[in-house]
Amino acid sequence: MKPAVKHRFLMLGLLGTLSAFGPLSMDLYLPALPVIQHDVNASATLIQMTITMSLLGLAGGQLIIGPLSDHYGRKWPLISGLVLFTLASLGIALSNNIWVILLLRLIQGIGGSAGQVLSRSIARDLFSGHELTRYLSVLMAINGIFPIISPVLGSGILTLTDWNGIFYLLAAIGAILIVLALTILPETLMVDQRTQAIGHAFRGMGELVKTKSFMTYVLTQGLVYGALFSYISGSTFVYQQYYGLSAGVFSIFYAVNGLGIVLITKLTGNLIGKYTEKQLLSVAITIGTLAGGVLLANALTLNNFWIMVVGLWIVVGMVGMVNTTATSLGMQQSGQQAGSASALLGLGMNAIGGIMSPLVGAFGTTSPLPMASLIIAAELAAYLLWTMNKQTA
Template sequence: MREGIARLTLVLGAVMATGPLALDMYLPALPTLEAEFAASTARVQHTVSAYLFGMGLGQLAFGPLTDRFGRKRPLLAGLGLFALASAGCALAHSIDSFVLLRFAQALGGSAGMVVIRAVIRDRFDALQSARVLSLMMLVMGVAPILAPLAGGWLLVSGSWHWIFFVLAAYALFCVAVVFLFLEESHPPDARAPSVGRALAGILPLTRDRRFLGPTLVFIAAFGAFFAYLAAAPFVFIRFFSVPADRFGWYFGANALGFITVSQLNRRLLAGRGPRRVLGWGVCLLGVAALLLLACALTGIAGFAGVFGALFLAVASLGLIASNASAVTLAPFGDRAGGASSLLGASQALTGVVASAAVGWIHARGAVPMAVVVAACAAISFASYALLVKTERASA
């Protein structure tokens, strides 16, 4: 049994890593892309927004497809599209074509995000799901550590094009792994009779408080993360003069904090449950956001202060991500694909708004990032309070 869970964790973790790899590996190259395509900083940041937008729309599409056709075939199709679009990004000759191909890359990659959560919900209850997701974060969390380092090395030793060739090769590797080792977890007799019926099953979720409460906590917290993701290369490299090849070390340190707290989460769940531990994560994010805002506005502690606050913010996601997902999906086993797709799409589209909002705020240094992170933390805290109130009212 443990061997089966370990293999499933490795397979799903490898597939889930395509998301952070596609986002994180090319981050050191953002200033280079600005010069390569003679584009503005805001235009280059659109490559992040386009990816998140494609990830959101793609998950809305793949959710009903996985409820109708099973988990494995849609996943293989998505990974194939991801590989083709990654190769296209490497060959792009303009910022417009690059943004479009990033959108296509995200459409393909979105299949993995939907299928992974659905497979875990197919096989485990809420508490077990939270534990398996925490274990998988250990596998997936290596990607944000290695990706910027690898991207910086490829950028310095070769060119930015090789970053996307490597992403294409990794996607093909995942195709082989899924084909050989992932068993179908959604049998034909449990599938929706049509894609339309599966899609119709998603709509009631938007009015279900059991879904809305933990989903709002989840997407607001990740809105803070995506604001950091979009702004960090420019804040670190330009404002604080961090060398491009060292950016990955700082980014990786934050990812290491996320991994550590994710594994701590597995121990905290014993005798407590995912909803309670989720609240601790929301509180940690709130503290980190206040520290970041204070450091950005006053300049106190300089780079160390900003980096330390971001470390705590990213670490808090180790308590929020798996627990919020488990609490959200637990009541919806018959619609796991649709619920997973709506959760993931909401996360990605929130990321679009949060990353774009950083560019809308005209201020120097880390202030725009800090303001957006603080706003997202406040929304996450308020949503958690609503979740607790709803649970007590229904008890």
């Protein structure tokens, strides 16, 4: 029996915000990366490692919090993670040492992982089938708002104060979410639906890893996120240092790409019922791969700014369709292991994204070529994986 939900619209907004800890943790401070690099006297690769550490925390934390939530319920693991996120954000705001920042970014990611993994788990507790896909499309459209507003807000903060102020804001957001979670979020996993022993919860995750169809969704989505984070990690340097845009103008282009995620995610929800999740996933992966190829060809030849802008908009926008359909298909296979399934989906996204992010800096930030090369590599790998396995997924 699905639990009854009060304050449905408020809870939808809360879950959408909780699912957006990736954008909240990264997009808000992207315009400040060159400033942080100067202030802490670190290399571009080390600065991009602040993205990687957050992603590793987001990935690793989900592997713990997901199974724990299958045993203890959703609410208190979520609140514990929010407290950790808030304290780590405050610590970063008070630091100017790159090594301390890297450690706290890892801890911040672990705390933030609770919001990511449990927003999906709570949705699975409440819905199933096409209804779950439609709900996830709304949830992820809310999620997609944050890449639009975050860099604009981040660049605005930089006009008023230094980059530390961005992390004070993240700490404040974490504190607000703690209050909202305590007051309006119900427990959605009833006691009789929980795994009876904590060991069973972790073994259930192992069974999911052995399921080829489930892991196809995990890895396909993860590789598309690898392309997304190649863009996230490289775009601030390409736009600002190679093409000479200011932080404010960069944030506008970044926001437009975020709007693409919102629009494509909303379109996905509207198309469900007319087309299956698998059909939409195939279309999104194919279009993303073609756009990645255009980006690489442009970087090797014309280096035309507007071709790059359009290509990136398509690549980023298709993430919305991949995310909605792959998450729904994966969660529908979870049975009573929704927390574990959500954790593995999150692991794929954040771990592969974390691997790709520093590679942009390692290969160089003085041209669009490293970013474009990594985007097409990830997109092509996702396309090949899905094409070879979609019949059995």
